[in-house]
Amino acid sequence: MALHIAGLDGSSFATTLFLAVVAFVIVQRAVSNHLYNKKYKFPPKIPGLPIVGNTFQLPGNQQGQWGAQMARKYGEMFTCKIGVNTWVFLNSSRVVNDLMEKRSAIYSSRANLPMTSNIMSGGCRVLLMQYNERWRALRKIMHTILNKTNSPTFAPFQDLESKHLIYDYLHNPDKWYRANQRFANSVIMSVVFGKRMELNDPKIIELFETSNEIIAAMQPGASVADALPILENLPKSLQWWRPRGERAFQKCLRVYRREVDELNAKIKAGTARDCFAVQFLKAPETAKLGETQTLFALGSLMEAGSDTSRMTISQILAAAATDSRWVKKAQALLDEVCGSNAERLPEFSDRPNLTYITAAVKESFRWRPFAEIGVPHMLTEDDEYEGYKFPAGTLFTWNSFSIAMNPDEYEEPQRFLPERFMNKDLNNVVKGHWSFGPGRRICSGYNVGESNVWIALARILYCFDFEEVPGDPIDTFKPNWIEHRWAPFPVRIKVRSPKHAALIEREGKAAAETKY
Ligand code: HEM
Numbered sequence: 395m396a397l398h399i400a401g402l403d404g405s406s407f408a409t410t411l412f413l414a415v416v417a418f419v420i421v422q423r424a425v426s427n428h429l430y431n432k433k434y435k436f437p438p439k440i441p442g443l444p445i446v447g448n449t450f451q452l453p454g455n456q457q458g459q460w461g462a463q464m465a466r467k468y469g470e471m472f473t474c475k476i477g478v479n480t481w482v483f484l485n486s487s488r489v490v491n492d493l494m495e496k497r498s499a500i501y502s503s504r505a506n507l508p509m510t511s512n513i514m515s516g517g518c519r520v521l522l523m524q525y526n527e528r529w530r531a532l533r534k535i536m537h538t539i540l541n542k543t544n545s546p547t548f549a550p551f552q553d554l555e556s557k558h559l560i561y562d563y564l565h566n567p568d569k570w571y572r573a574n575q576r577f578a579n580s581v582i583m584s585v586v587f588g589k590r591m592e593l594n595d596p597k598i599i600e601l602f603e604t605s606n607e608i609i610a611a612m613q614p615g616a617s618v619a620d621a622l623p624i625l626e627n628l629p630k631s632l633q634w635w636r637p638r639g640e641r642a643f644q645k646c647l648r649v650y651r652r653e654v655d656e657l658n659a660k661i662k663a664g665t666a667r668d669c670f671a672v673q674f675l676k677a678p679e680t681a682k683l684g685e686t687q688t689l690f691a692l693g694s695l696m697e698a699g700s701d702t703s704r705m706t707i708s709q710i711l712a713a714a715a716t717d718s719r720w721v722k723k724a725q726a727l728l729d730e731v732c733g734s735n736a737e738r739l740p741e742f743s744d745r746p747n748l749t750y751i752t753a754a755v756k757e758s759f760r761w762r763p764f765a766e767i768g769v770p771h772m773l774t775e776d777d778e779y780e781g782y783k784f785p786a787g788t789l790f791t792w793n794s795f796s797i798a799m800n801p802d803e804y805e806e807p808q809r810f811l812p813e814r815f816m817n818k819d820l821n822n823v824v825k826g827h828w829s830f831g832p833g834r835r836i837c838s839g840y841n842v843g844e845s846n847v848w849i850a851l852a853r854i855l856y857c858f859d860f861e862e863v864p865g866d867p868i869d870t871f872k873p874n875w876i877e878h879r880w881a882p883f884p885v886r887i888k889v890r891s892p893k894h895a896a897l898i899e900r901e902g903k904a905a906a907e908t909k910y
Contacts, residue, residue, distance in 0.1 A: 434783045437471035437482060440464060447475025449615045456872065458766030458795025461485075465796040471782075476614045477621030479505055481770060481789045487803055490792040490832050493779060494771060498833030503772040505789055508626035509617040513639030514608060515646070518690035520838070521698060522612075525774060531679060532691055536838045539673045547668050548842055549742055551584035554905050556849045557739070560857050561902025564895060567887040571708060575878060578704035581846050586696050587653050588660075588669030590910055597652070604646045605697035611642075650689040667910065670695065699839050702764050703846045705875060708882055709762045710754070710851055712870045713810035714860040715885045720812055721855060724750055725890075728856040736893035739901055740852035742845070751852045752820055753812035755844060758851075759829035761810050762870070763794040768828070771835055792828050857894045861886045 442448040451474075453460050464472055465485035472483050484490045494501045503525035504511070511522035520536075523529040538544075555577050562573035576593045579602070583591040591598045611617055619625050619635050630636060658675070660666035671692050674680055680688055714721045731747050732738050740748060768791035777784050799807045804814060819825040823844045830837035837843065862868055863884040873882035889895045 430785075434785050435781065436473040436480065436784070437782060438468045438473065440468065440472060440474045442475055447477075449476050449621065452476065452614050454613060455876070456766065458763070458799075459871065461767040461793045462796035462799055465793055465800075478623065479770075479789050480787075481791060482784065483767070483791055483793045485793045485796050486800070487797060487828070489779075490797070490828060493777075494790060494792060494832035497777065498835075500775045500777060501771050501773055501790055502834040503774050505620075505770065505772050506623050507612075507617075507620045508623050509619040509635055509639050510608065510611045512626070513619075513636055514611060514642045515690065516643055516686050518687045519608070520691060520694045521769075524772075525834075528683075528687070531683070532687070533834075533838060535674060535677055535679050536691070536695070538677070539670050540839050540842055542841045544673075545841060545845060547670075547673075548585045548845070551588075551669075552581055552846055552849045553742070554908060555581040555584065555590075556853050557902045557905035559850055560739075560853050560898050561906045563854070563858060563887055564889055564898045564902065570711065570885070570887050571878075571881045574704050574707050577707070577850060578700050578702075578846075581703065582696055582699040584667075584669065585699065585842055586670045586692055587657055588667035588672060588910075589656075590908070597649075600645075600649050601653075601693075601696065602700070604642070604649055604693070605700070607642050608697065609701075646693055647686065647689060650693040654689060654692065695839065698837070699843060699846075701875075702843055703850075705762075705764055705873075706758050706843075706847050707850050707854075708873065709870070710758045710847075710854075711860055711885050711887075712868050712873065712883055713758065713761060714855070715862045716868055716870060717810055718860075720754065720810055721860065724754060724812070724855050727751075728852065732856055736857075736891065736897040739897065740849075740856055742849060744852070745848070748852060749816065749820055750812055751848060751855070753815040754855075755847050755851055756815040756820070756823070756826060757810055757812045758847065759844075760798050760804070760814075760827035763798055763827070763829040765829075765831070766795040768792040768794045769831060769835075771833070792832055794828050797828060857890060857898055859888045859890055861888070 440448050440451070442451065451460075461483065464474075464483065470484075470486045470489055472485070474481050474483070484493060504522055506512075506524075507522060511517060511519060515522055517523070520529065520532050523532075558580070559573055559577040562576065563570055566573065572593065576591075579593065579598055580591045583589055583598070611620075615621055617635060619633070625633070654671070654675075657666060657671050661672065661675070666672050674692065675688070683691070727748060727750050728740060731744050732740050740751075745752065770789035770791040773784055773786055773788045773790060775786050797803055801807055805811075815826055817826075823840050824830050824836060830840045830843075863886050866884045868883045868885065870883070874880065875882055889898070
């Protein structure tokens, strides 16, 4: 039956109805905004554009300087809008501690990311998972295997790979950045899958393509569906981003499955080395996870653990070349322990006598944090703090680089100063900086990450000197991490003496030739 209202023909009725609906939506929006603004109160907001907010103000990468500039302007906390999400940046250790550490039970989830987490990761990538039972179960298993008491499982891999690293520096000092990439990739592949990797192996190239794809997709504003999650309600056939996401997901599954199949064959043949995956696959809790989650748990570790080590070790070289004071001190201590005539390489067993190296590793995490503006955690319940009122769903991040460079937090923050960590908390890997994140979401692999860097640094410093290239100074704030074919910055590496070269030759050649 045709609808008819006196005085209106069909098309004017449709127009009137449409305008009424639009007016209703606008009024409803205004009312709910008013109620929302009355109920909640945020720290100072960075002015942005209508609808997109501050999405396009955030630089695509190296966001630390931007974060520090905003913190100087807006104070201890500020708010911005990225996509549909409200982000609160925490700019001091005090507030990070108060909220993300002490109230971690409600500050530990992740945003809903329909593309990156749901489609590209099948909801199984631990880094992106919401704070739920599955995440807790996974973290528990990971912790059991990656905790400090299990470090003897990983030490032989770290020992071998770091010998290979100094051998590469000796023979190809200009290709130091390739050596760091190889070390970082191979040590994490060994830790996770018990196998060494060469950089030009097509399998490793594929593995790292999968991580690069996810890292690119995670950047704020990179995916329209993540920026506007409401779009996930469109029929699947209209979700134009979905086929690309599904292809990425299938590729991850294929690449991870290949590694697991290979390892299972070695386990069967009795030739597998003890490593994370061997322990993980036999843990009774793993069977409950299902195949996709099992594969993603292993793949996620490999992704999370590689570039982090590469960047940290490379940054240390920049710190060594631009300030030789701490290097001289470290080398004098290394000489006391290992001999001033290159008698032997530093070992993990030297740790109690090489506390300055432990402090230098901590300082490297502080000096140039890997996640410059942190990684956002989602609040799961409404919360109040110092006059502010935050709704559940707000994202909180620790403004890592800004905190690291703040003179109120660290004396002479620009300087690479291991001495600042020579205190009673020296052996607490995560205390005194935020580079592994705060609260329950803290990096699962920090013990492995720290010891990767420790053994590499002790051996590099014992064997080599570092200088800037004359006329080509290092900008330690702007290394080029994206392009793997070139050095992220120029640096000159020289072996300390012919005796050190002979030591590296003795120890490193066998390591470089070892295959498994
Ligand atoms: C060496 C330097 C490393 C640094 C600086 C680093 C840093 C980080 C950061 C900042 C996060 C996010 C934390 C948060 O959201 O609060 C993270 C998460 C994670 N990292 Fe690391 N990481 C390193 C090495 C490793 C290694 C070697 C592994 C594995 C063996 C690993 C495994 C993970 C995992 C699984 C997560 C996700 C945790 C979750 O969301 O629950 N990381 N890491």
